[in-house]
Amino acid sequence: MTQYKIPVLSGDGIGPEIIAEGKKVVDVAGEKFGFDVEWIDYPHGADHYLETGELISEDTLKELSGYPAIYLGSIGDPRIAPGVLEKGILLTARFYFDQYINLRPVKLLEGVWTPLKDKTAKDIDFTVVRENTEDFYIGIGGRAKKGESKDLLEVKRTLYSAKFGLDIETDSEEIGYQIGLISKEGTQRVMEYAFDLAEKSRKHVSSVDKANVLSDIYGFWREEFEAVASKHPDITTDFNFVDAITMWFVKNPEWFDVVVTPNMFGDIITDLGAMIQGGLGLAPGGNINPQGTSMFEPIHGSAPKYKGMNKVNPIATIWAGAMLIEQLGEKEAADSIVGAIQQNILNAKVRTYDMGGSNGTSDVGDDIARLVREG
Template sequence: MTTYKIPVIPGDGIGPDIVTEGMKVIDSAGEKFGFDVEWIEYPHGADHFLETGELISEDTLKELSQYSAIYLGSIGDPRIEPGVLEKGILLAARFYFDQYINLRPIKLLNGVWSPIKDKTPDDIDFVVVRENTEDMYIGIGGRSTKGASSKILEVNRNLYSAKFNLDIETDSEEIAYQIGMISKEGTRRVMEYAFELAQNRSKNLASVDKANVLSDIYGFWREEFESMSSKYPEVKTDFNYVDAITMWFVKNPEWFDVVVTPNMFGDIITDLGAMIQGGLGLAPGGNINPEGTSMFEPIHGSAPKYKGQNKVNPIATIWAGAMMIEQLGEQEASDNIVKAIERNISEGKVRTYDMGGTAGTSDVGDEIAKLVKE
């Protein structure tokens, strides 16, 4: 029997509640499909930070790098200034492990109400491939007050390094600036992943940019997409401005199969995708390095007001677990978990409050685990 060692970071708020149910369902799938999971829990989150002052150390990241996948509950706590945990744990992990792909299935399951009138599961079933390490999220910028100033900003990645020497002169009382950057290396690798994914699905790939206004950075993105498309002549491609694609997601979601997008636009459109598939409680995500350590999580937050109440919907986390074991090679077990989720929703017997039911978090986990075995 294959045994997978998987680190778990339950995190904050509802994180421990929901990740427990995801682990339960994966263990159930393992019993049915002949694999075992050894869960290795890590304490990193708000409580750990308040007790020790540590977010996540390089030693811990190095230790985690020996594993193929990490299972994450949620990060965020009102006792700590917004952004501290997110940058110090989530973004630190993404950059350390070079998780350059954020993968988001936008799939309407049977039994789920979509706010888009008359659209069915046949109409809403696509995947967004978001570049996950560049763009406006490289984390460099600053502020300057009236007069002259200078600043050196650096980006260091496994693929490359870049340095910006800025001489700033302004007669404004104060200015703020943020530098966005994409590289040929970073752009081409995420596009290659998207083309390969499209080739294995319906051979339809849509690209997102804003090349008509932000022509330098997103014009470069478009050029690279056009160049790479010549290597995949069987994949049908099209371009979409980010403002337009938000409209098409709502009006004609059936047009899309695989979507590839720069980091910032992907952050925006995947939240819209979550709503058209039924809400944040049904939206999983993966931060993926195909050759290294990936991390899987629900895309919703930590909802600290519901901490320990056994109330919230665990389906996004359970679905993220299905994505995780698919990444590990357990395709049949992953498909079975998604089918069990869909059956749970369709039958409507065990649902949390957000889906019109009265069941608790653990009740839904128990039910899906049971359906996995049937």
């Protein structure tokens, strides 16, 4: 029997509850398909930070880098200032492990309500490939008061490093600035991943940018897209400004197969994707390094007001678990889990409140695990 060791960061709020259901379903899939997962729990999150002052250490990151995948619950707690945990744990891990792909399946399952009139499961089935380590999310910027000042901003990545020496002179009382950066190497590798994905689906890749306004950074993105596309002549392509693609997601989601996008725009449009596929409770995501350590999670937050209530929908987390084991090579088991999620929804007997039911988090996990076992 194949053995896997998978670190788990259950995180905050509802994180431990939803992760418990994801582990339960993966364990059942393992029993059926001939593999075993040893879950290794890590404490990092709000409670750990409040007790120790530590977000996540270099030693812990080095230890985690020895594993192929991490299972993440949710990060965020009202006792701690917004962004502290997210930047200090989630973004730190993404950058440290060079998880340069954020993978978001946008798939409407049969039996799930969508706010898009007359659209069905056959119309909403595409994947967003978001660049995950560059753009305006590199985390460098600052503020300057009236007069003259200097700043040195630096970004370090596996692929390169860059420094920005700023001589600032302003007669405004105060300004704020943020530096965005994309690299040829970083852009090409995420696009190659998107084109490889399209080779296995409907052979269409849509690019997202805002080159008509931010021509330096996103004109560069568009040029690299054209260069990568030229190496894949069997793939059809199109360009979309980010504001336009939000319209097309709503009006004609059936147009899309694989969508590749810079980091910031991807963050925005994947939330729209979550809503047209039925809501955040049904939206999984993966932070991927194809040659390193990847991390899988639901894209919703920690919902602290529901902590300990056994109330929230665990499907996004269970689906993220399916993505995790598929990354490990267990595709048949992953497909079985997604199929069981679909059957649970079609049966319409065991549902959480957000889907019109009255069952608890663990009830849904139990039912999906049963369907995997019996499938």
